[in-house]
Amino acid sequence: MSPQAQFAAPMPDTIEPFAPPVITGTAPDAATEILFHALIEVCRRHQPELESVLRGEADISQLTPELLGRALQVQGIWFRLLSIVEENTAMRRRRHAERTQGRDAVRGTFSHVLAEAVAAGVKAPEIHELLKSIRIRPTLTAHPTEAKRVTVLEKLRRIYLDLRELELPRWTERERAALLADLRDQIELIWMTGELQLEKTTVEREVSWGLHFFDEALFEMIPEVLYSLEASLAEYYPDESFEVPAFFQFGCWIGGDRDGNPFVTSDVTRTTLKRNGRASMRRFRARLNDLGKLLSITERALPTPIAFRKELTARLAASGDGEAIQARNPGEHFRQFQTCMLRKLDATIERNKEEPVVLPGPFYVDADELINDIKALEQGLIDSGCRSLAVNQVRPVRRMVEIFRFSTVNLDIRENSTRTTNTLREIWASIQGRPVEEAPDVESTEWRTWLTSELSKPRTVKRSLDGLSDASRETLATFALVAEMKTELDREAVGSFILSMTRSVNDILGVYLIAKEARLYLDSPGVEICQLPIVPLFETIEDLRAAPAIMKELLSIPLVRRSVRWQGGFHEVMVGYSDSNKDGGYFASNWELYKAQSKLTEVGQQAGVPIAFFHGRGGSVSRGGAPTARAIEAQPPGSISRQYRVTDQGEVVSFKYSNRGTAAYQMELTAASVMEHILKSKLEKNGSRPEFDDAMEALSGASRAVYTKLIQHPGLVEYFQNASPLDELALLNIGSRPARRFGARSLSDLRAIPWVFAWAQNRHIVTGWYGIGSAFKNFIDVRGQDGEALLKRMFEQSKPFRLILDEVEKTLRMVDLSIAREYSTLVPDQQIRDEIFRMIEEEYALTCEMALRVSGGGEIAFRYPAFRERLEERLPVINQVSREQVELLRRFRAETDEFKREESKSALLLSINCIAVGFGATG
Structure with missing residues (x-):
């Protein structure tokens, strides 16, 4: 049978009758059964041979290459459907808890935090002060850790919505049948769409991927988060009136992160900024249009206040078409006002297209003008006695504009210091009229003197710089673009410059x-205040250790202090979880991050300039991934005082923000956890435990020594490249940037994402546990029973230590050394293979033993039954796919026939995708 005929195979004549169960309560069983049977039906329609695979009754290694690819795809689809069930079940459980116990019983909500605050005696002035300063900004990045295409995301959302509808008891059997049919159709479309990117993705597609989440959920749900806080404040502080600012916004790196990505140019960033701006403007337009349909209030029924009539007269006069607007809706003054706004916004949208069309009439210079217009409309309704309409219908639109402005997100620009230094050296050479090679060493006193001299010189005329390379011209063009867009698009269109x-x-x-x-700079001579925040990113362990001294010196410089004062009164510092982990292992990374934040917080306090942290976390444990509330809770006391920022990458973004209910909960969870940390920090500071810090330092040093011994083994690079799909990951096309920053072929230059991704695929996952068993054993051997008692006490009382051990145990549960051994057979050199695998095997056994000894558990991750259940449900399939991947790697690498190699490649990439989806994370 031809592949086309196989694909189009008809559904068998006999299909077992299926009465879909009604989804009730909080158990996921009914929803799981519905989705599984729907997938079975689709399978029977297109590839009946694979039903046995879905039922776990087939050996996929015996399938033809084409059927193997289909089998891997269908398993991946099932994992995605399971994730939908779990998301839906979690949402129903939260709602059930709120209905039966009250909202304050749901952890991670504002009500829960404020109820505890009131019980602890927190007074209203403290809440007022907190609201004045708090700013929360999750930041979406284009890190290549998302294996789902946008078109698949859209279909998965439709399935989620159908499943939610099926929970409702109001449907007739006919209506339920229609919902089930649509659900099956969406699964069938995913089946036929394909999971893999056939071409390398582009930055433009990544921008579309990011905006997808705003269109589907975030535009509507961020204002809901603010309303939730307002409602909770009114409940727990009923005698107070609080002004809740637009404290929750999103940042973004997509289209602005040029660190090692040659495809992000200043032109690409310009296009991105304009697309982001139009996305929010179009959403505002839709909401304003809805208001126009709603506000059909005639002056015959409700006299128009004098103040609002004056505002309307001014808008009509400025529109250039006032008579026509009045004639269209005579006597409907609020609708006339809305029409003026709508036309002005249309002109603004047109002006911000890539090829702008300038419409006659006024346009909005910035979002503040639109906000003021909406305020005027809101106040007009209030003055008319229609406060409910103003608050419930108009204010939400104003809130939306205050949050998203004409930018949707604050787009950060990221570049690495190697690139900026090369640009500066060329600038120096152009000014001095000397070769670049003669430039002073960038760490020398001479270089510092030149920098400070140039920064202090007034610059009223743009300097002509000759002889710059294309790369340096591009760097300067990017900074010039920032100045342009902040003026022409929106003052908050660009966030910060992140210096990697x-x-x-x-x-x-x-x-x-x-x-x-x-x-x-704000002043024309360019010596007083830089309006663009410059954020240093400290990534490796050595950089984290150097950070306090660097920031102490930096905050003593008047230019920096003046700039920071104008920018908001705090200096942001970004800390990297991925590279520090790759550099020193999981335990050392976490402890060095904790220490660096503690010391930097002190530096800021001493300098009178608070330091706010931007956490560069990934989705996997090895890249800083952890449950949101616990990750925030485990930060050093006092380290969150003003702004809290964290990267959301790839699969984390789709997990959190694909669906509105989940998005609202995840955002409230983040905000409430930050508020809780700030309110509790003072008490926790008084409970500092030097003995815990001393133990953490000893454990960190010991674990890093063992980890370093592994990664510095002379055969490690050869082992890693052969015993994992490291090189093959680049074929997956899930990110626009290269896997290595500068194109080198060394371990040190390898990005953290493929480093973690490949170790997860081959089931070693050394990035999430290696070295910790030896560290614990050494600590207990040296300190004896007192040392063991101390570790157990830390497990109960130290939040950072507990978080580390909990996440280590979850990772250990995902490791499978029997499968890892099969991957090791791909290493040609037997001595290297045996030595390195033995090191990993021994350390794994020791880490499991020590983890249980300290936690007192009977089995690994025993404290997380839901996690174990979820994993155990997936492991049989993941294990089977992992074993098949070993053979696919062997076949792909050895194959010389191009056609057969392509067959193997397709199945291999599907296996990588399937394992990643099964675990719920890539890199």
């Missing part, structure tokens, strides 16, 4: 100088 690989104060001052060349 920050090594010194000179690195940061160099960026201030580039910003000066691009006219990004």
Whole structure:
């Protein structure tokens, strides 16, 4: 049978009758049964041979290459459907808890936090102060850790909505049948769409992927988070009136992150900024249009207040078409006002297209103008005695504009210090008229003197810089674009400049100088205040250790202090979880991050400039991934005082923000957890435990030594490349940027994402546990029973230590050394294979033993039954696919026939995708 005929195979004549169960209560069984049977029906329609695979009754290794690919795809689809069931079940459980116990019983809600605050004696002035300063900004990044295409995301959302509808008891059998039919159709469309990107994705597609979540959920649900806080404040502080600002916004790196990505140019960033702006403007337009349909209030029924009539007269006069607007809706003054706004917004949208069309009449210079117009409409209704309409219908639109402005997100620009330093060296050469090679060492006193001298010189005329390379011109063009977009699009269109690989104060001052060349200073001479926040990113362990001294020196510089004061009064510092983990292992990374934040917080306090942290977390445990509330809770006391930022990457974004109910909960969980941390920090500071810190330092050093011994083994690179699909990951096409920053072929230059991704695929997952067993054993051997008692006490009382051990145990549960051994057979050199696998095997056994000894558990991850259940449900399939992947790697690497190699490649990539979906994370 041809592949086409196989694909189009008709549904068998006999199909077992299926009466779909009604979804009730909080158990996921009914929903699981519905989705499984729907997938079985689709399978029978297109590939009946694979039903036995879905039922776990077939050996996929015996399938033809084509059927193997289909089998891997169908297993991946089933994992995605299971995730929908779990998301839906979690949502129903939260609602059930709220209905039966009250909202304050649901952890992670504002009600829960405020109820505890009131019980602890927190007074209203403290809440007022908190609301004045708190700013929360999750930041979406284009890190290549999302294996789902946008078109698949859309269909999965439709399935989620159908499943939610099926919960409702109001449907007739005919209506339920229609819902089930649509659900099956969406599964069938996923089947026929394909899971893999056939071409390398582009930055433009990544931008579309990011905006998808705003269109589907975030535009509507962020205002809901603010309303939830307002309602909770009214309940727990009923005698107070609180002004809740637009404290929750999103940042973004997609289209602005050029660190090692040659495809992100200044032109791409310009296009991204304009697309982001139009996305929010179009949503505002839709909401304004809805208001126009709603506000059909005639002055015959409700006299128009004098103040609002004056506002309307001014808008009609400015519109250039006032008579026509009045004639269209005579006497309907609120609708006339809305029409003026709508026309002005249409002109603004047109002006911000890539090829703008300038319409006659006024346009909005910035979002503040639109906000003021909506306020005028809102106040007009209030003055007319229609407060309910103003608050319930108009204010939500104003809130939306205040949050998203003409930018949707604050787009950060990220670049690494190597690139900015090269640009500065070329600028130096152009100014001095000397070769670049003669530039002073960038860490020398001479270089610092040149930087400070240039920063202090007034610059009223743009300097002509000759002889710059294309790369340096591109860097300058990016900074010039920031100045342009902040003026022409929105003052908040661009967030910050993130400087990767920050090594010194000179690195940061160099960026201030580039910003000066691009006219990004508020004063025309360019010596007083830089309007673009420059955020150093400290990534490796050595960088984290150097960070306090760097920031202490930086905050003593008047230019920096003046700029920070204007930018909001705090200096942001980004800390990287991925590279520090790759550098020193899981335990050392977490402890060094904790120490760095504690010391940097002290530096900020001493300098009188609070430091706010931007957490560069990934989705997997090895890249800083952890439950939101517990991750925030485990931060050093006092380290969250103003702004809290965290990266949301790839699969984390789709997990949190694909569906509205989940998105609202995840955002409230983040915000409530930040509020809770701030309110509790003072008490926790008084409970500092030096003995715990001493133990953490000892454990960190010991674990890092063992981890370093592994990664510095002379055969580790050969082992890793052969015993994992490291090189093959680049074929998966899930990100626009290369796997290595500068194209080198060394372990040190390998990005953290493929490092973690490949270790997860081959089931070693050393990035999430290696070295910890030896560290615990060494600590107990040296300190004896007192040491063991101390570790057990830390497990009960130390939040950072408990979080580390909990996540280590979850990771250990995912490791399978019998499968890992099969991957090791791909390493040609037997000595390297045996030595490295033995090291991993011994350390794994020791880590399991020590984890249970400290936690007192009977089995690994015993404290997390839901996690174990979820994993055990998936492991039989994941294990089977993992074993098949070993053979696919062997076949793909050895195959010389191009056609057969392509067959193997397709199945191999589907296996990578299937394992990633099964575990719920890639890199």
